Amino acid sequence: MKKIRMICIPAFLLLAGCGHDIPDPEVKPKKDAIHFSIPTTATVQASLSDTEKDGLDVRYIVKGNKVFVECKVKDYSFREDSKGKVGKIVVEMNGVMKEYASAAFVMEGLKPGKHAIVLSVIDVASKTPKYKKSFQVMIKE
Known part of the structure; x- marks a missing residue:
């Protein structure tokens, strides 16, 4: 009985102490955020993770005539209601510029x-x- 108390009381205190301090998720869904998924039956032509210590991590996958891009940026958020620094992504490809307000x-x-x-x-x-x-991507016919 004494051993059960020695196990149950600390476990109860641990669970009770952590129950009310649930952290908020860092990224909350936004109405106009772009969500995508790659079908599992599809073949991926190329993918790359380009990680450097400069604060920007870019990962991309080429599939057909689409490029799926995901960015992780140090100290920046892409949400307008963020309390920290807010950023946007500008992509220039073949002389055409386009802005994105989403990390993916x-x-x-x-x-x-x-x-x-x-x-x-x-x-x-x-x-x-x-x-x-x-970076460069190659789109196959």
């Missing part, structure tokens, strides 16, 4: 061939670029 997005309708992509994280408040990465 899909570039669709790419023509076959090699495409140079330059991805920049812009601070929304100061309108200055903070991080920049460039």
Whole structure:
């Protein structure tokens, strides 16, 4: 009986102490955020994780004529209601620029061939670029 108390009382205190301090998720869903999934039957042409110590981690997957991109940016959020620094992503590809307000997005309708992509994280408040990465993708016919 004494052993049961010695096990149950600390376990109860541990569970009771952690029950009310549940952390909020870091990323909350946003109405206009882009959500995508890759079908499990599809074959992936190429993927890459480009990690450096500069605060920007870019991962992408090429599938057909689409490029699925996910960015992790140090010290920046892409949510407008964030209390910290707010950023946006500007992608330049083949001379065309497009802005994204989400850390994950899909570039669709790419023509076959090699495409140079330059991805920049812009601070929304100061309108200055903070991080920049460039990579190339090859779209097969």
